[in-house]
Amino acid sequence: MKPATRFEFLNLDKVNAPYAGAIEEAVLRVVRSGRYVGGPEVEALESRLCSLTGAPYAVGVSNGLDALRLILRAYMAMGVMAEGDEVIVPANTYIATVLAVSDAGLRPVLVEPEASTSNLDPARVEEAVTPRTRAIMTVHLYGKVSWNATMADVARRHGLKVIEDNAQAIGAHSDTPGLYGHTVTGALGDAAGFSFYPTKNIGAIGDAGAVTTHDARLARTVRALANYGADRRYHNIYQGYNCRLDPVQAAVLSCKLPFTDQENDLRRRLASVYCAGIMNPKISLPRLTADHVFHQFVVHVADREAFTGYLDDNGIGWDIHYAVPPHLQPCYAATLGKEYAGRLPVTESLASSCVSLPISRCISEDDAREIAAIINRF
Numbered sequence: 001m002k003p004a005t006r007f008e009f010l011n012l013d014k015v016n017a018p019y020a021g022a023i024e025e026a027v028l029r030v031v032r033s034g035r036y037v038g039g040p041e042v043e044a045l046e047s048r049l050c051s052l053t054g055a056p057y058a059v060g061v062s063n064g065l066d067a068l069r070l071i072l073r074a075y076m077a078m079g080v081m082a083e084g085d086e087v088i089v090p091a092n093t094y095i096a097t098v099l100a101v102s103d104a105g106l107r108p109v110l111v112e113p114e115a116s117t118s119n120l121d122p123a124r125v126e127e128a129v130t131p132r133t134r135a136i137m138t139v140h141l142y143g144k145v146s147w148n149a150t151m152a153d154v155a156r157r158h159g160l161k162v163i164e165d166n167a168q169a170i171g172a173h174s175d176t177p178g179l180y181g182h183t184v185t186g187a188l189g190d191a192a193g194f195s196f197y198p199t200k201n202i203g204a205i206g207d208a209g210a211v212t213t214h215d216a217r218l219a220r221t222v223r224a225l226a227n228y229g230a231d232r233r234y235h236n237i238y239q240g241y242n243c244r245l246d247p248v249q250a251a252v253l254s255c256k257l258p259f260t261d262q263e264n265d266l267r268r269r270l271a272s273v274y275c276a277g278i279m280n281p282k283i284s285l286p287r288l289t290a291d292h293v294f295h296q297f298v299v300h301v302a303d304r305e306a307f308t309g310y311l312d313d314n315g316i317g318w319d320i321h322y323a324v325p326p327h328l329q330p331c332y333a334a335t336l337g338k339e340y341a342g343r344l345p346v347t348e349s350l351a352s353s354c355v356s357l358p359i360s361r362c363i364s365e366d367d368a369r370e371i372a373a374i375i376n377r378f
């Protein structure tokens with residue numbers, strides 16, 4: 001029998017415990033308001049997101065995947081991109097990034113990560129640019145900012161849009177200023193997609209997402225597309241979708257968003273305990289840089305099965321983000337799978353060696369010290 005888990009990987013009830021009273025009040029407020037689609041709760045969250053990121057426009061949407069899809073569909077509606085155009089994405093990402101691109105009828109061009117950060121390798125971005133490239137969709141994977149002067153330079157010289165997949169790095173600060181001089185994720189490029197999936201650093205109590213942007217026209221287009229393509233009531237200028245943010249989720253998120261820095265600091269403190277405490281040559285650690293908000297604390301280990309078995313034996317929760325990279329998923333077997341067979345060794349090696357350790361309110365700093373000590377005996 002597997003021993004009981006002493007250190008939970010994640011328990012959303014505990015994650016939300018400090019906000020429980022406020023969340024219940026917020027839900028009740030929406031119930032009693034009679035405004036169940038759109039309205040002041042959604043608008044309030046949008047303005048909070050603008051303040052948090054520095055981006056001038058924000059649009060609440062249904063989830064993170066829809067946020068990315070809507071950005072791309074909006075650029076297509078605006079004539080900035082057309083079917084068959086290429087979007088550079090990291091090969092090492094959660095599949096939603098790639099799904100957004102292929103769903104819009106665009107071509108995902110997969111670029112290898114740097115092994116040291118798991119993020120898009122800036123040195124390889126320019127090699128991937130062709131006359132059909134229209135955008136770089138950078139992903140701040142695990143909460144580590146994926147932005148630097150090389151990427152900015154490539155985007156500027158080739159006239160590419162920069163879209164951030166900011167599902168994992170809300171409130172993170174970049175060392176390099178963005179295209180418009182901002183430093184917080186969500187305001188670094190032209191547009192960004194956020195996810196408030198319950199497990200993210202700031203999570204809703206269901207699905208929720210948002211788009212932030214520096215482009216007023218893009219914001220208007222995303223808003224219209226997410227609302228049946230209507231720019232005003234019963235006036236549909238696009239064949240749109242229904243991808244609006246639920247005001248219940250908006251109200252819940254307004255309770256949590258003001259505490260983004262505190263939430264990220266809690267994760268960073270646990271990460272610093274791990275980084276100082278884990279000293280085992282079999283385990284390679286992420287770097288504790290200032291531009292990392294540790295959505296996940298991901299280590300790499302050659303013999304993953306032995307390591308996760310050892311964690312199980314010691315009651316330490318773990319997870320894998322992500323075991324199978326997008327190009328090896330069955331849905332892309334006939335397309336990306338063929339195109340990239342054997343061409344993404346860094347991505348595949350990271351996927352086969354990654355293990356995520358607990359990094360949430362479910363464990364204390366003392367717990368993290370104990371986990372580190374146990375890992376050192378592996």
Ligand SMILES: *Cc1c(COP(=O)(O)O)cnc(C)c1O
Nearest residue numbers: 063064065094096097167195197
């Ligand atoms: C969670 C996530 C998404 C998708 O967000 P949903 O709200 O679950 O649709 C997209 N990209 C990345 C990197 C994610 O982690």
